[in-house]
Amino acid sequence: MRALPISVLVLVLNDPPARQPAIFWISGFFFTPSFSTASLQNFARRNKYAIDTVGFEMEMLNMDPEDYPDPPPTGRDFRASAETFSL
Secondary structure (H helix, E strand, O other): OOHHHHHHHHHHHHOOOOOOOOOEEHHHOOOHHHHHHHHHHHHHHHHOOOHHHOOOOOEEOOOOHHHOOOOOOOOOEEEOOOOEEEO
8 A cells, every 4th residue: 555655656756747738729628618717717816806807808819829839928828610819
């Protein structure tokens, strides 16, 4: 039984830290409102805003997802079936 905690520790120490994708494929989500709500909640908590005071602002981006290798500093970038946009 002592081997299990050691194995878990080895996995945790050797696993690279998780990184947010640069662009989320919004059509791949089963229930997209839950993801957008979670994004709003994370933004509000990080910046100490009341959740009912924040909202989305959309901006159309270049169509090529390769132009966005890193996630935005705040908000989320989404790719739909034909467009790439930022929230």
